[in-house]
Amino acid sequence: MASPSIFNSESDEDSWVIQINQLVSETNLSILNKMPVCIYQVPKSLSCAKPEAFSPQLIAIGPYTHFHPDLYPMERFKVFAAKGVLDHFKKHDFKQLIEQLRSTGQFIRASYHKYLDFKEDTLLYIIAIDGLFLLDFFHNYLNEEVSGSFMTGLQDQVQLSGVKLTKDAIIRDIIMVENQIPTYILVRILVLESSKPADSVLEFLGSMLLSFCKKHSPLKVTHIPTDSEAVSKHYHILDLMYHLVVSHPEKSETPTTPDQSEGTSTLKKSSKSEGTAASNHFKKVKNVLSWTLESAKKLKDVNIPLVQPIKRHIDTILNMSSHLESLSSHPKLSEEEEAPVVVNIPCVRELHSVGVYFQPVEGGNMAIDFDEKKGIFYLPVLKLDVNSEVIMRNLVAHEALTKPDFLIFTRYTELMRGIIDTVEDVKLLKNAGIIDSSSSLSVEETEELFNGMSKSIGPTKTEKLDETIKKVNKYYHDKRKANLYRTLTEYVYNSWKLFTLLATFVLLAMTALQTFCSAYDCPSYFRPK
Structure with a gap:
């Protein structure tokens, strides 16, 4: 059986030879150096969790999706919008614009990761139609202060075309990785049309x-x-939004307060001293508890009907023993661990229970920080709506394809996925101002959004954010350990008379039992008949 092939005929093979010659030509290599690849197809490893978030549902933009059968019925609406923009400028008809764009063909091909197997005219028509459609859509966002008469009076052709298309669906499709048009094409069209x-x-x-x-x-x-x-500094609309979200602020990366001028060594010493004090208190009562519990274990092994009512409560006491042993030796409470690939962090309500406060911070992902002294977790403000999940997933995919060694936005989504487990976590973040009160998503929808996000793509070099996560985890476990020690210590000290009485009773019972069994044959006396 012959292996499958991309060729269906000899003409396909001839076309392939022509394509290869074009790719290896010096002219093409020179263009590739000037115009780096900026528009990719999303691999299945990124899209498998939710494919519909990466595949346009209404409008096809660009050569990757332009001729998709399910999307092509909307082609006439795009053409209608494109004609409206051309009529507004009253300079070129469609064929004239194509001729004006002809010199950009090689640059367009160089922008796309996948080889575009289209004839030159076909590719230019695709780019021209979709570019004009985007201009028609984006002109509604034009700042009135700088608009002047540039596109004033241009009607929203999509809305007037007989079928009112869903604006949110268009927004989601426009922001998808595979649905991008290079920004320089939009610039070229406007320069040609507007004069x-x-x-x-x-x-x-x-x-x-x-x-x-x-x-x-x-x-x-x-x-x-x-x-x-x-x-001028960003390749397309998705690339612009990504850099607005993750860019470094002009000033300090993290919020600073006068109290933070003190060295972190003081914080570490105070935290360590608190843990040591709590451990010493625990050791003081541990010996008494251990002796009592060991006696209880021996009493449990004795098969005497007289002590059966007491034995029913021994299991509860022994369970407490195992819990105390696990608490004193728990690795998370004793040593700081290396951050794993997947973010491991307590949820919001757990952090809140040990005194962690959440405060909004300006500066995007790079400004996320934790103040160990005050217990304040600084997070950027989220404003969520029906488009947010698709936008966030495509920002993650864009980052993975263009900056695989520094997945800071991906790490941020994992962090939010880690701290949001239930609707109660969402409510706490809303009350703290981390989730904007104007967000249109319900708390249930917000919880589903983050819990549905994919797990880590792989190891990333996000030292600052990972260090922040470590600090939060250490603060939480230190506080939890101290609280548990304090509770146990107070309970034991307040109940020391009861424990002394219990220990005395167990000791007397064991002594009496030993004396009785030395005089009588206990096994034969209590053996069931």
Whole structure:
């Protein structure tokens, strides 16, 4: 049986030879050096958990999805919107625009990771139609302060086309990894159609894209570039939103307070001294408890009807013994462990139970921090709606494909997945202002969103965030250990008379039993007949 092949005919083989010659040509290699790959197909390893979050459901944008059978019925709406933009500028018809874009064909191909097996005209038509459609959609986000007469009066052709398309569905499709159009194509179209200087076009387009990102980003955007930088320094709308979310703030990465000027060595010493004191208190009562429990074990092994009522309560006491032993030797309470690939952290309500407070912080993912002295966990503000899950999943995929050695946003989603277990955790974060009160998702939907996020892709170099997670875990376990020791110590000291009485009773009972059995044949006397 012949192996499967990509070729169906000799003409396909001829086309393949032509493609290879184009790929290895010096001109193409020169273009690749100038225009790095920026638009990828999502591998199944990233999309398998929820494929629909990465596959457009309504509108196809770009060559990867343009001819998808399920999406093609919307093609005429895109064409209608594209024609509306051309009519607004009244400069070129569609064929003239294609000719003006012809020199960009090789640069377009270089932007996509997958080889685009389209003829030149087909590819240019795809890019022109989809680029004009995006301009029609984005113009609604244009900042009025900089718009002037640039696109004023352009009607929303999609809404007037006879069928009111779902705006949220378009937003989700536009932000998907595989549905991207290079930003420079949008710039080129606007420069050709508007007759405006390139600097003005960058400002106008940047205003649209920044407004879109600020409105739909799941994280509050605090570090914002200029309108021109939003276009010139980022490859497409998803890349812009990603860098707005994870970029370093201009000032300090972490919130600082005067109290934080003290050295961390003082904090470590005080934490260590508290743990040592609690351990000493525990040791003082451990010997008394151990002697009493050992006597209880011996009493349990004696098969005498007289002590049967007492034996029913011995198991409870012995269970307490095993719990105390496990507590004193628990590795998480004794030594700090290395951070695993998957984030292991207590949930919000558990952290809250040991005195951890949550406070919003500006600066995105890079500003996440934990103040060990005050017990304050600083997290960026989340604003969630029906589009947030798709946007966050595609930001994770974009990061994995473009920055595989520094998955900071991925680590952040794992952190949120770790601290949110139930709706009670969501409510606590809402009360603390970490989840914006204007978020349209219910607490149940928010809990499902984070619990449905994928686990870790693999080891990442996110030292600062991992160090923060370690500090939170250490604080939690130290506080929990101290609280348990304190509770047990207070209980034992308050009940020492009861324990002394119990120990005396057990000792007398064992002595009496030993005396009785030395005078009589206990096994034969109590053996069942």
